[in-house]
Amino acid sequence: MSSILEVRDIHTFIGQFHILEGVSVSVTTGGITVLLGRNGAGKTTTLRSIIGLTPPARGSIHFDGKPIQGRQSHNIAQLGIGYVPEHRAIFRSLSVRENLQLAERRSGDFARKADFIFDLFPDLKRLIELPGGNLSGGQQQMLAVARALVPENRLLLIDEPSEGLAPVIIEQLIAAIQRLSSQVSVLLVEQNFRVASKLAQSYVIIDEGHSVAAGAMADLVQDKALIQRYLGVA
Ligand SMILES: Nc1ncnc2c1ncn2[C@@H]1O[C@H](COP(=O)(O)OP(=O)(O)O)[C@@H](O)[C@H]1O
Ligand SMILES: [Mg+2]
Structure with a gap:
């Protein structure tokens, strides 16, 4: 199996702080890999390092x-990597349509991808003229993911999409991410272990800035220790 993304032993500093001290991650082409680890382990910094926002030293x-x-970060994105940061970074005062149009990398991207996006997220079609800020938390998260699907991306980096969402919305999001992964490979940060184990074929655990374990999700779910x-979950 070939890898679309191969991160090897990266070290990243934020100011004087040595945040990542050897992180390796591989994402199989067409697969979903999940980054697991406690709060502050370095998951977000790993995604930001990949996309060039905190470039590794x-x-x-x-x-x-x-x-x-x-x-440069925009240069990396242009290669076909979409980044969906934590906390649903959408434009709250702009309509759903404007949010999607602004995500275009090339003119016409939105028109080309509209069917695919609305098929995944039918709510967005219905809410297309509403300001992003009027959407529910779940709908905003769907819009944030949809924005990353507008340009021709081959890899999505998605940070904690289920955070703060109701269980029924999380189920919808799981189904959508499962379906979009037939078109684009995914590196996901997910604190909710149940969500992670449903979605991902592979995992990497990060602890205190190091990747400490990696392998098949099917093996991890058996490995209670x-x-x-x-x-810290049983
Ligand atoms: N801008 C920053 N300045 C200083 N330390 C930071 C900054 N951003 C993150 N960190 C530290 O880096 C570590 C990893 O953070 P992060 O990658 O956000 O972890 P995670 O996403 O796994 O919760 C944490 O200890 C955090 O406090
Ligand atoms: Mg984080």
């Missing part, structure tokens, strides 16, 4: 076989 990142570390040690 050491280590390598290959996308589609080509090195991308050291490039590993889950207890690093995630």
Whole structure:
């Protein structure tokens, strides 16, 4: 199986703080990999390092076989990597339509992807003229993911999409991410272990800035000791 993303032993500093001290992550083409770990472990910093917002000082990142570390963030995005940050970063005063149009990388992207997006998120079609700020938390999260689907992306980095959402909305989101992964590979940060185990085929556990375990999700769900040690859930 080939990897669309190969992160090897990256070290990232924020100011003087050595935040990532050796993180390696691999995402199989067409697969979903989940980053697990406690609060403050370095999951968000890993995504931000990949997309170039906190560029790693050491280590390598290959996308589609080509090195991308050291490039500008917009340059990395242009290669076909979408980033959905924590906390539903959408434009609250702009309509759903405007939010989607502004996500275009090339003119016409939205028109090309509209059917696919509205098929995944039918609510967004219904709410298309409403301001983003009027949407429920779940709808805003769907809009945030939909924005990353507007340009021709081959990999999505999605940070804690289920955070703060009601169980029924989380189920809808799981179904949508499952379906979109037939078109685009996904690296997901997910604190909710049940959600993570439903979605991902592979996992990487990050602890105190290090990747400490990785493998098949099917093996992790059996490994209660590993889950207890690093995630603190039974
Ligand atoms: N801007 C920053 N300045 C200083 N420390 C930071 C900054 N951003 C994150 N950190 C620290 O880096 C560590 C990893 O943070 P983060 O990647 O956000 O963790 P996670 O997403 O796993 O919760 C934490 O200890 C956090 O306090
Ligand atoms: Mg985080």
